[in-house]
Amino acid sequence: MMYRDFAEIYDTLMTEFDYDKAYDFVNFFVSKAEIIPEKVLEIGCGTGNFTEKLLNFREITAFDLSDEMLSIAYNKIKAGNVKFIKQDMRNFNFMEKFDIVVSICDGINYILKESEVIDIFKNVYLHLNDGGLFIFDLNTEEQFKSFNLSYVDEVNDIFYVWENFYNELDKINLYSINFFVREGDFYRRFYEEHYEKSYRNEFVVKILKEAGFKKINTFNGYEFEENIEYAKRIVYVVEK
Incomplete structure (x- = not known):
């Protein structure tokens, strides 16, 4: 979810x-x-x-x-x-x-x-x-086209890889995100996908x-x- x-x-x-x-x-x-x-x-x-x-x-x-x-x-x-x-x-x-x-x-x-x-x-x-x-x-759509890239960043012990894919045919943008959250000496990894549509x-x-x-x-x-x-x-x- x-x-x-x-x-x-x-x-x-x-x-x-x-x-x-x-x-x-x-x-x-x-x-x-x-x-x-x-x-x-x-x-x-x-x-x-x-x-x-x-x-x-x-x-x-x-x-x-x-x-x-x-x-x-x-x-x-x-x-x-x-x-x-x-x-x-x-x-x-x-x-x-x-x-x-x-x-x-x-x-x-x-x-x-x-x-x-x-x-x-x-x-x-x-x-x-x-x-x-x-x-x-x-x-x-202008926004999603500008998002169509990938980047890596780290903020307050949160390391993440964020990728965006915009499909111009169905007008749907996929946010694909891998998170690594520091918990003590280790990182907890989780992954989420989010979809948005341009109208x-x-x-x-x-x-x-x-x-x-x-x-x-x-x-x-x-x-x-x-x-x-x-x-x-x-x-x-x-x-x-």
């Missing part, structure tokens, strides 16, 4: 993503929302790095499919206004609606079937209050509209740059 062993070292290795910048971006649009944003749903919360940035909201529901990631998030954040729940983004179900739904750090790229992405967008629409925002990002912006916009969303804005990363022609990460700000 993905993120079983990787979960314990995720925060040590995943330092390139700027959670503060992502939060400032999200907060900018939240501050301009037509509704008073109080309830937030986070899809694919992982170890809770972005959840920590959301603590100023009255109520946060954060979910992930990985028990290991959720355990780390739960132990990291003890705030009373956060609920961590195990659910699958492909068919999540809550008996309530939210003002903001967020999914950052390419979580939706892990969904490899177009039909399941369509289902996610429809489900988000059903879980949003009128005037609510859905903010998410996707790695693009054309035209397809994403089309299925968002079909799901019922009325306003769709796209940006080149979390930079407020609207030219996405060569974007490696597209951020979508969508209003119900």
